[in-house]
Amino acid sequence: MFFALFLVIFACISKEAWSCRCALRHPQSAYCNSDVVIRAKFVGQTLHTTSDGTATLVKYEIKTIKIFKAPAGIQDIQFLYTPQMDSLCGYSHHSTNKSEEFAVTGFVMNDRVHINLCGFITPWASLSPYQKKGFQQLYKENCQCQIIPCYSVPCETENNKQCLWTDLVMKQILKNNEGPQSSKLLCVENNDGFCVWESMKSRLYTTVSKLSRSQ
Numbered sequence: 001m002f003f004a005l006f007l008v009i010f011a012c013i014s015k016e017a018w019s020c021r022c023a024l025r026h027p028q029s030a031y032c033n034s035d036v037v038i039r040a041k042f043v044g045q046t047l048h049t050t051s052d053g054t055a056t057l058v059k060y061e062i063k064t065i066k067i068f069k070a071p072a073g074i075q076d077i078q079f080l081y082t083p084q085m086d087s088l089c090g091y092s093h094h095s096t097n098k099s100e101e102f103a104v105t106g107f108v109m110n111d112r113v114h115i116n117l118c119g120f121i122t123p124w125a126s127l128s129p130y131q132k133k134g135f136q137q138l139y140k141e142n143c144q145c146q147i148i149p150c151y152s153v154p155c156e157t158e159n160n161k162q163c164l165w166t167d168l169v170m171k172q173i174l175k176n177n178e179g180p181q182s183s184k185l186l187c188v189e190n191n192d193g194f195c196v197w198e199s200m201k202s203r204l205y206t207t208v209s210k211l212s213r214s215q
């Protein structure tokens, strides 16, 4: 079992990979812990040497469809930067379809948006309807809650603002957007101040009924 988990955790890493280790992240955590969350198409790529000449980055040209989250002042994002080397967690984009849309999380460094293998970069079409709503609205409203991945039992939360993510031990996860907690659930704070898993189905319904009442 340990070995299987090990494979899952490090599956995103190729050959020289011992220096790039990514913990899997629930999409809500990916949203909350990133500076930038967008829906975008990858339309081109070039190599870019940093101004001090010490590193080569891949500069992806993108068409941003929607910015879900970004620091104030960022209106449009045209480029995403990533290390060229896998061992530095560089992200390689494999799809050549320039019309395919992706959910992308990244971070801002020196006024540029950077991405890497440890981010959440997934075809938009492969997201569950709940995850799409999560990115559009629901994750942002629940960033006070933290999701703790459980890689092997036993695991426990440290305080009442955490939900345990057990998709990994239940072996129900193959990629980072699968598994029932990942695809359908939201970690939300209840009336007693505890963070608990809740089905996004009920949230969608409440949101819709609130909206229709207010109109």
Ligand SMILES: *[C@@H]1O[C@H](CO)[C@@H](O)[C@H](O)[C@H]1NC(C)=O
Residues within 6 Å of the ligand: 097, 098, 099, 100, 101, 125
């Ligand atoms: C490219 O992506 C678009 C949008 O997802 C899809 O409709 C189209 O079929 C894809 N084309 C190819 C050649 O895969």
